[in-house]
Amino acid sequence: xxxxxxxxxxxxxxxxxxxxxxxxxxxxxxxxxxxxxxxxxxxxxxxxxxxxxxxxxxxxxxxxxxxxxxxxxxxxxxxxxxxxxxxx
Amino acid sequence: xxxxxxxxxxxxxxxxxxxxxxxxxxxxxxxxxxxxxxxxxxxxxxxxxxxxxxxxxxxxxxxxxxxxxxxxxxxxxxxxxxxxxxxxxxxxxxxxxxxxxxxxxxxxxxxxxxxxxxxxxxxxxxxxxxxxxxxxxxxxxxxxxxxxxxxxxxxxxxxxxxxxxxxxxxxxxxxxxxxxxxxxxxxxxxxxxxxxxxxxxxxxxxxxxxxxxxxxxxxxxxxxxxxxxxxxxxxxxxxxxxxxxxxxxxxxxx
Numbered sequence: 001x002x003x004x005x006x007x008x009x010x011x012x013x014x015x016x017x018x019x020x021x022x023x024x025x026x027x028x029x030x031x032x033x034x035x036x037x038x039x040x041x042x043x044x045x046x047x048x049x050x051x052x053x054x055x056x057x058x059x060x061x062x063x064x065x066x067x068x069x070x071x072x073x074x075x076x077x078x079x080x081x082x083x084x085x086x087x088x
Numbered sequence: 089x090x091x092x093x094x095x096x097x098x099x100x101x102x103x104x105x106x107x108x109x110x111x112x113x114x115x116x117x118x119x120x121x122x123x124x125x126x127x128x129x130x131x132x133x134x135x136x137x138x139x140x141x142x143x144x145x146x147x148x149x150x151x152x153x154x155x156x157x158x159x160x161x162x163x164x165x166x167x168x169x170x171x172x173x174x175x176x177x178x179x180x181x182x183x184x185x186x187x188x189x190x191x192x193x194x195x196x197x198x199x200x201x202x203x204x205x206x207x208x209x210x211x212x213x214x215x216x217x218x219x220x221x222x223x224x225x226x227x228x229x230x231x232x233x234x235x236x237x238x239x240x241x242x243x244x245x246x247x248x249x250x251x252x253x254x255x256x257x258x259x260x261x262x263x264x265x266x267x268x269x270x271x272x273x274x275x276x277x278x279x280x281x282x283x284x285x286x287x288x289x290x291x292x293x294x295x296x297x298x299x300x301x302x303x304x305x306x307x308x309x310x311x312x313x314x315x316x317x318x319x320x321x322x323x324x325x326x327x328x329x330x331x332x333x334x335x336x337x338x339x340x341x342x
Contacts, residue, residue, distance in 0.1 A: 023091050060246050060249065065252070
């Protein structure tokens with residue numbers, strides 16, 4: 001039981017650290033990746049707390065697909081920025 | 089200033105998580121206090137912390153394996169609530185997904201296509217292997233939704249992830265219209281099954297197909313068929329969203 005609580009506390013600490021890292025990340029790319037780390041840690045927490053249905057959904061959608069969509073959008077935005085710089 | 093505000097939001101969310109850890113509700117929290125024992129508890133935790141035989145040994149005899157006098161016969165109680173008892177809510181959820189996909193398709197207009205960026209060696213070599221396993225896992229999760237954790241929503245999203253990988257590797261134009269037709273057909277058949285329940289049993293989305301034997305793959309017919317349809321619908325919707333994003337991305341190269 002003690003081990004279970006220690007694992008959960010460590011995961012929560014990792015999650016908090018990841019959330020702080022999203023804010024202070026130097027580039028947008030690393031912020032998106034850290035956001036995926038937070039989502040994956042949350043999925044592990046769900047799994048440990050006996051909610052596997054939610055854990056599967058969290059892994060696939062929050063950690064997988066939404067990270068991919070964020071990255072796609074980010075690349076597009078960078079391209080737009082570059083074009084605007086060229087015009088100036 | 090923005091970063092300070094964001095850190096404040098994180099601290100507030102962290103306090104909420106801390107509160108959830110010390111929650112005294114009937115769930116399995118991190119620091120459990122006295123949990124109320126409910127009949128539903130054994131159902132909720134059986135597929136998680138017990139093997140099937142252990143579970144059946146501890147339940148009354150009329151609920152044992154292979155029993156047929158059940159309401160819907162799904163061994164996974166979450167699925168039976170989501171698709172059967174609260175099937176109407178799920179219809180609303182699926183409609184919201186449809187609205188999201190339609191909105192993204194409306195706003196990300198297609199542009200003339202230019203040169204595509206070719207995938208790297210790692211992606212080209214490994215994608216065929218991984219796509220295979222991702223698609224098989226997704227189909228498994230969809231088809232076993234009434235027995236094990238998972239179901240149409242996560243399984244459909246897994247299939248969509250496989251489609252993303254394929255789209256990144258093959259780099260040919262994705263036919264969005266195919267996904268949209270598939271998705272509309274799935275939505276129509278969802279409502280049609282609900283209407284058949286209304287016609288034969290008297291209420292929308294009622295189970296008219298029988299329960300089957302608890303624990304078999306071919307049991308809980310309504311739950312199984314509806315989750316199959318939802319899986320197709322979610323996979324098609326997310327794939328078409330990804331396709332729209334992809335086309336926007338390609339259109340930007342000039």
